[in-house]
Amino acid sequence: MNVAIVGIPFDAGASYRPGARFGPAHVRQSSRLLRPYNPAADVSSFEKYQVADAGDIAVNPFDIGEALADIERASRELHERAERVISIGGDHTIALPLLRAMAAKHGPISVVHFDAHLDTWNTYFGARYTHGTPFRRASEEGLIDREGSMHVGVRGPLYSTKDLEDDADLGFEIFSTIELDDIGVKGAIEKIAERVGDRPMYVSVDIDVLDPAHAPGTGTPEAGGLTSRELLAILRSLRQRNFVGADVVEVSPVYDHAEITGIAAAHIIYELLGAM
Amino acid sequence: MNVAIVGIPFDAGASYRPGARFGPAHVRQSSRLLRPYNPAADVSSFEKYQVADAGDIAVNPFDIGEALADIERASRELHERAERVISIGGDHTIALPLLRAMAAKHGPISVVHFDAHLDTWNTYFGARYTHGTPFRRASEEGLIDREGSMHVGVRGPLYSTKDLEDDADLGFEIFSTIELDDIGVKGAIEKIAERVGDRPMYVSVDIDVLDPAHAPGTGTPEAGGLTSRELLAILRSLRQRNFVGADVVEVSPVYDHAEITGIAAAHIIYELLGAM
Amino acid sequence: MNVAIVGIPFDAGASYRPGARFGPAHVRQSSRLLRPYNPAADVSSFEKYQVADAGDIAVNPFDIGEALADIERASRELHERAERVISIGGDHTIALPLLRAMAAKHGPISVVHFDAHLDTWNTYFGARYTHGTPFRRASEEGLIDREGSMHVGVRGPLYSTKDLEDDADLGFEIFSTIELDDIGVKGAIEKIAERVGDRPMYVSVDIDVLDPAHAPGTGTPEAGGLTSRELLAILRSLRQRNFVGADVVEVSPVYDHAEITGIAAAHIIYELLGAM
Amino acid sequence: MNVAIVGIPFDAGASYRPGARFGPAHVRQSSRLLRPYNPAADVSSFEKYQVADAGDIAVNPFDIGEALADIERASRELHERAERVISIGGDHTIALPLLRAMAAKHGPISVVHFDAHLDTWNTYFGARYTHGTPFRRASEEGLIDREGSMHVGVRGPLYSTKDLEDDADLGFEIFSTIELDDIGVKGAIEKIAERVGDRPMYVSVDIDVLDPAHAPGTGTPEAGGLTSRELLAILRSLRQRNFVGADVVEVSPVYDHAEITGIAAAHIIYELLGAM
Amino acid sequence: MNVAIVGIPFDAGASYRPGARFGPAHVRQSSRLLRPYNPAADVSSFEKYQVADAGDIAVNPFDIGEALADIERASRELHERAERVISIGGDHTIALPLLRAMAAKHGPISVVHFDAHLDTWNTYFGARYTHGTPFRRASEEGLIDREGSMHVGVRGPLYSTKDLEDDADLGFEIFSTIELDDIGVKGAIEKIAERVGDRPMYVSVDIDVLDPAHAPGTGTPEAGGLTSRELLAILRSLRQRNFVGADVVEVSPVYDHAEITGIAAAHIIYELLGAM
Amino acid sequence: MNVAIVGIPFDAGASYRPGARFGPAHVRQSSRLLRPYNPAADVSSFEKYQVADAGDIAVNPFDIGEALADIERASRELHERAERVISIGGDHTIALPLLRAMAAKHGPISVVHFDAHLDTWNTYFGARYTHGTPFRRASEEGLIDREGSMHVGVRGPLYSTKDLEDDADLGFEIFSTIELDDIGVKGAIEKIAERVGDRPMYVSVDIDVLDPAHAPGTGTPEAGGLTSRELLAILRSLRQRNFVGADVVEVSPVYDHAEITGIAAAHIIYELLGAM
Numbered sequence A, B, C, D, E, F: 001m002n003v004a005i006v007g008i009p010f011d012a013g014a015s016y017r018p019g020a021r022f023g024p025a026h027v028r029q030s031s032r033l034l035r036p037y038n039p040a041a042d043v044s045s046f047e048k049y050q051v052a053d054a055g056d057i058a059v060n061p062f063d064i065g066e067a068l069a070d071i072e073r074a075s076r077e078l079h080e081r082a083e084r085v086i087s088i089g090g091d092h093t094i095a096l097p098l099l100r101a102m103a104a105k106h107g108p109i110s111v112v113h114f115d116a117h118l119d120t121w122n123t124y125f126g127a128r129y130t131h132g133t134p135f136r137r138a139s140e141e142g143l144i145d146r147e148g149s150m151h152v153g154v155r156g157p158l159y160s161t162k163d164l165e166d167d168a169d170l171g172f173e174i175f176s177t178i179e180l181d182d183i184g185v186k187g188a189i190e191k192i193a194e195r196v197g198d199r200p201m202y203v204s205v206d207i208d209v210l211d212p213a214h215a216p217g218t219g220t221p222e223a224g225g226l227t228s229r230e231l232l233a234i235l236r237s238l239r240q241r242n243f244v245g246a247d248v249v250e251v252s253p254v255y256d257h258a259e260i261t262g263i264a265a266a267h268i269i270y271e272l273l274g275a276m
Helices: A020-030 A064-081 A092-106 A134-140 A161-169 A177-196 A228-240 A260-275 B020-030 B064-081 B092-106 B134-140 B161-169 B177-196 B228-240 B260-275 C020-030 C064-081 C092-106 C134-140 C161-169 C177-196 C228-240 C260-275 D020-030 D064-081 D092-106 D134-140 D161-169 D177-196 D228-240 D260-275 E020-030 E064-081 E092-106 E134-140 E161-169 E177-196 E228-240 E260-275 F020-030 F064-081 F092-106 F134-140 F161-169 F177-196 F228-240 F260-275
Strands: A003-008 A051-056 A084-089 A110-114 A149-154 A172-176 A200-206 A242-249 B003-008 B051-056 B084-089 B110-114 B149-154 B172-176 B200-206 B242-249 C003-008 C051-056 C084-089 C110-114 C149-154 C172-176 C200-206 C242-249 D003-008 D051-056 D084-089 D110-114 D149-154 D172-176 D200-206 D242-249 E003-008 E051-056 E084-089 E110-114 E149-154 E172-176 E200-206 E242-249 F003-008 F051-056 F084-089 F110-114 F149-154 F172-176 F200-206 F242-249
Touching (some): A003 A020, A020 A242, A064 A092, A084 A092, A092 A200, A092 A242, A110 A134, A161 A172, A172 A177, A200 A260, A228 A260, A228 E177, B020 B084, B149 B177, B172 B177, B177 D228, B200 B260, B228 B260, B242 B260, C003 C020, C020 C084, C020 C260, C064 C092, C084 C092, C092 C134, C092 C200, C110 C177, C172 C177, C242 C260, D020 D084, D020 D242, D064 D092, D110 D134, D110 D177, D110 D228, D161 D172, D177 D228, D200 D228, D228 D260, E003 E064, E020 E242, E020 E260, E084 E092, E084 E260, E092 E242, E172 E177, F003 F064, F020 F260, F161 F172, F172 F177, F177 F228, F200 F228
Parallel strands (some): A003 A084, A110 A149, A110 A200, A149 A172, B110 B149, B110 B200, B200 B242, C003 C084, C084 C242, C110 C200, C149 C172, D003 D084, D084 D242, E084 E242, E110 E200, E149 E172, F003 F084, F084 F242, F110 F149, F149 F172, F200 F242
16 A cells, blocks of 8 residues: 555544544545546556555544544554555644654654644643644654744734744744745745755645635634645645655534535645645 | 523533534523513513623633533532522533532432433443533432432433443433323423422433424434423423522534524523523 | 515514515525415415415615505505405514505404514614514504404513513413413414404414424524424414415525525415415 | 345436435434434344445436436345345435335335325426336336325325325325324324235335424425424334335435434434334 | 526536536526626626526426427527527536537637536446536537637546547647646636637636635535636636627535625626626 | 724614624624734734723614714714724624714824725615715715725626716725736735825725625625735735724624634734734
8 A cells, every 4th residue: 555544533632613523524525526637747646556545543532642642553553554644634633643653654754734823832721732732742752853844824813922933943934824925836835845855744734724715614714824726736846845644634524615625625635645 | 699600611521523612602692582571480580580690611621530620610619609500511521510519519419301312321432521421420429319310301222221221220210202202291290290309409401302403503413302392391390399400501503503502592591590 | 366475575673683685585486396286275276366476565775664654555555456465574564564554454453473472562772663563553553453363372581571461452362382382283273263253364474483493594583483384284274264464574594594494484375375 | 134225326306406316425424323222112223133234326317217227226136135125315216116126026015105295296397207206107017005005294285186186096095294283193103004004014204204394404395294203203113014125215415404304314214224 | 689698407417416407596696786887897788788587498307318409499599589698507518509509600619618627528427418528519519619619727636638638639728727827817818819819709607617715506616716806807808709608507506605606606697798 | 992892783774685783793703713912913912002892882773873873972982982993893884973983083084995895875775874875975074085095805896987986076096806906915005005195094894895705794795806815914014004993894694604704804803903
């Protein structure tokens, strides 16, 4: 098996609107219109690679610590059978055990993190493991390459300037939507190329990097986001990187309408596959 | 203060569709059409009693154990200031700390539990404290009067016959919708009167006791339930009991439509107030 | 023309959720599944009578006084061309000008008013003409027969006992849902027969007489209402009365789901036609 | 295999609101809350019988004639492997090929048909095979036992009295909602027992037999229908009959809300299983 | 009559989400906010031209072949009475009979086809006439000018590279969203001008050329599409062409929200009118 | 108090889809995700200023004249307590009394009006005070600076060329979406700077300036609008102006989905605060 796609129906780490536990089923259902040949990438991924749906990881919905252990264990096992893994969340908490499994295989890796938010907060209600903290924990645990990691699509209000300082200390560069307005999709692609180079790269896509118009079905929507066309164009460019794994998280179906968020997520995964 | 109404925005104990964390805000919003005089009970509750909105209890969304402690503590404090408390959930997990606080004041009490489900399961994913277990834990902890407690409106599939045996051992009598079909609302009222007598009575209303047509906005809907008219008639009769406290739980607004679940919950609380 | 059906797209009299201005279009659209033969009444209304859609009355949306005059004028004109008129609201304010036009033709008439609410309030924000006051104004103006009028389906909270006293003084008898629970649909039919006898009868159906489960698409829903089956059975019995006119009001499409409120309203009008 | 459950994602026979092609997936998804023990029937169906999900029948969406042949062929094959089959529609057109397969096995059988409509129309737009005609075609083809078949839950307008005459000629008795109002659920159960006796019985449930409040997610909703509690009680009684097969049709997910129609359908199938 | 607007409530050719049969009614309803003067085009279309709503073409919903014949016949008749016709679908299958009627009048014409998809597939389930095939059939039948036809807005996965080869052989040029990213709306306008020149031009707009954010109410949404502003700007430029007819198809109202798809379609038709 | 935020739950001036009366509650609810530090503006507004929620102004829903007087009076009182006021509508009618209060304090001021529509119509149904007329009335009453006022984001059909002439006479410059396509967000910012200079500036944002994809929850949506990212970028630039007050109007929650319109409005207010 070259690529495994696995669902992680977990949302106990969500601070606001829950529901991402039903994300994997929704994204799969929304993928029914996909077809095998990707003309933009000129690749028939399902011919070129063996791509398998590895089903869902059974996670404890009532204990975040146990759930993280469940996910890490299942992810490590999957890495033994598959060259690359694309995970479908679930809330963003799952990125931490996924990165633990990745780092066990690749060492510290470049994370290109598409999100409206930094997700490098420290604690919330005293909890260290929530969907707002995975990248702080990952950096603290030495899982990420601090020279090659970045956030893309960040926007909106923060708690204080310290959020930015901490984020920089943790090894992230920020490419905000304001910079996107300045230098466009092509600029974004260059920025990523510069930052990542040929390091092994993990891509984590929080669906709320898209504008709420394009992805209403999520927990913490933030106005002023990317269009799906912009995001797909950026992802398409990643085939030039050393792309070793990915996740797409925070699809909350009950807030979706006419599957538009699910369809966006399915296309995102399709482009990630094409870029791998 | 005679009656305090308090919200408990907690749903980390939900096994299926989450979202009851937004229940308190939704029920308050849906109460905007209520007026002061209850002609069915011939009482102007807000004149006769001092009824106060005590706001929401701040609960840890990431740790069920801490959340239960938060709720019990806040509930005990509220009991010092208010003669009676009506709590708005949140998922049904909250009934356990609420009953702990009630029992601290009243000793073991009769629980009249309106629900499609028994909520006396033992564990789920190994977790002892979830929205499927509060009444088993409450019985084990000696919080309920095993001679005067009952479920009303139960229906639908179970895991095994053992569910029924355990439930009886824990001190509950079951009044199912099949019995309701046989003896009607008046029969239900008599059954409750017989079972409860003049014991101190706590009423716990899981909104899913209503049919999904009447309460779509909930986590684990079960076909074949009560109409809102049936439930309101039964609740109206409770003024003849020694009514010491109540909760209304499992309103999940994102699954609601046109506030019909919220309005049902607001009317339920209004009748509970009238019956107190 | 024997029967004219006319829309009145007006909702400036609504105190809470507006939108009934789009009621006529919605009810027409929801009537597309109706067929010509009514087996319950054993009548093919469209063969027996000439039934015409008289379109919508153009009403000023910004001035309630002018709107009432617009409606009364158009309604009087319609009465010259049609033996009977069924009006589709619009909010319940429109009942007043409709009753003015009816009374000009028939003198004071029996009003059988299906509604969750009394609609005999006096003023709101100082305004005398709103959707909460038409039957007080109609009674004050001598438009209704004070010996033969009644409310059916009333329930829920009021402002004070004075609401009930005033309502009785204005000439209405109340048949509440609590009485419906006691004596059922057959009892309701008898009560109406006793009250109305062979007086000329006008039927005004506020769609919120139905339970919110059956009619979410309305402005001031009240839990504990009638099922559509109960209401249709009661309306079906009215053919034994001297039935001279009717309205169906307060359908607010934006709160409807899958046209269930519109379909209920269309079936109500169909039964009214069959009963005429 | 004792019981096979099979989906038939076909809706090209729908005359009004389409979408039942997605019914099977939706009902399966809505069945996730079912548990193994049915206390009302005191049976653990999945222990007692081998119940298998046979997947979906691949049907041509563009040619009704071919689709009927596809369904009949697949159904006959399934009957060779399973003692009993429960089919999930799809629109009601599918009942015809299903009955062809049933009759090939059992000869003419009693059909107990739950539906708001007769479905014994002749043609529509000249087409003989649509969702309004399966029971006329089935009777003409000698598939049904004309002494033991009936419609339950019929209501609403028809084209003419001839609809009723034809229906009787085709061998159906009608139990309407008006009769249900008169003699109740227990009366309905007796009527079915009288009509069916110990003949081999096939049950066809059009979800629109339920009131639109209980089943908004369907193509041709009709006000004044059954509650889910009434329907489940009637189905529960069928275990005393010689129950050989069933279908549940016309669930159209896009018109559903919060899965209430899907959940009703899942519970219906669960009761059918319990009654078999 | 200069321009006739006609509805074609047909969706039996839809392969995935149906419902476009209700498109014409929805688009008409969503056009209620349009006003007579188009400032962008500096034209008052309804003054300058006689624009008539020609109602809906009655189409057989159960037989695609008959439906195509119905549409072609009605369209030819309409062309005798109107100089230009704008058709509102319905699914894209209808483009074939519409082009047959166009070609009968104009000979092979340039088709500018706005769509996420090529719609030049060959067969599906063996069916030659579906919403995925009209432009292949039209080309095979010699209805289109193979030197002047093109697709605009194409994106997303295909079955294989052969799709692209066949499409080119059938006489279409592709302007994808990737090219749009490169050369923008102005580039698109130039490309169309180059390709079409002064040939008689027919414009076929599948609403799914818009991004799902802008047009959720359609059958086969594809992420990464055009904004409504981009599409309206391109259409506005078409007044410089020899514009002889148009259709707007695949609006499926039940998937729409707050009429945003309907409003987009109404504005599209309004710009088409302004450009004619 | 430096800045007061006040809700005005009024929509009796709406000509089409009502519901903006619930706008203030919805926008407040949608603001729950905002955090204190605005990195784009590098300001912690809630630290730098005292920002207070001044609650809602009680307005007569049945009499537009009285409502305007209510709003003006309350607004003047608020100006005595707060340096700046941001009002949340409500429909756009409220801009007139708000500008009366502003002009009483500042004299004629520059109005930068973001809207799909001009809102300088004269009368509708004979009414002079509706949501389509506030800026005509404001200009006639001398409330605006005719040299420094402009509309931004205007698009779509008008009644006639006279609309444009009148608008110019009333002192407005138009920056349409077509010009935005030409010169982009940076061009828009420059145009506003040129027009407004250092005059005291009032900003009125009709949420329908956004594309319906970004703001479905409004009364008169118009295709082809701004993205939320464009609007936020333009608003962010306004800190260089002499910014004295603002309103955000026409959020109609019942047409919203997943709070995307409410969230856009909350972010707009947040940027306005940052720019003040």
